[in-house]
Amino acid sequence: MDSAALVELASALPDIVLKEHRHWTSITFRGKGFAWVDHQEDTAMVKSTHADREAIIGNDPDTFSAGWASRTTAWISIDLDRADEQEVFEILADAWRMTATRQAVAAYDAELGL
Template identity: 35%
Template sequence: MDAEAVTKMLLALPGVEEHVGWAGQPAFKVRKKGFVYLSADETSVMLKALREEQEALVAESPEIYTASWASGRFAWLEVKLAIADEDELVELLTEAWRLTAPKMLIAQHEQPSA
């Protein structure tokens, strides 16, 4: 999955807006809260995760995942786009959104299409 596909996928989630991050890179936010940051060179993303998930993924595949900082129950995980499994990456990006989005938007996303 490349940076363009990541951007398209994220912007399809309810309430997501693209902003310019602190280092000029694309930042994705829901209700003004950041949950995914694309690297300036568009080769990786930094995403919000649960601490346990961060630890497990880094231990399992350190060539793909790198731990960033952690605080409380949340942690940040860097994912190399070129070698990450696309289905797993979509799941991680969606989970990062769920950890940040209000319940109303999550319910809107999970409603079956008519």
């Protein structure tokens, strides 16, 4: 997959606001960032939990690596050339859930029949 495909995948999530910059796109829920895509490098940085990040990296360290981290969140760096679209969408959806309001998550889950 490439950076344009990741932006398209993210656009399927509710209330997404894309902020385009010269070589990268910030993907936000109503202005709150949960992913950044570097179009020149075909890489992305996506919000996660510490535990999920470690599990994802452990399963495929050639595609995923550790990005930024704080006390409450950890970011996953993704080599998009090597990444599987379905797995990336699941990571994006989890990041969206961490960022979106409870009401937005509940509405999205109801739409999906969850």
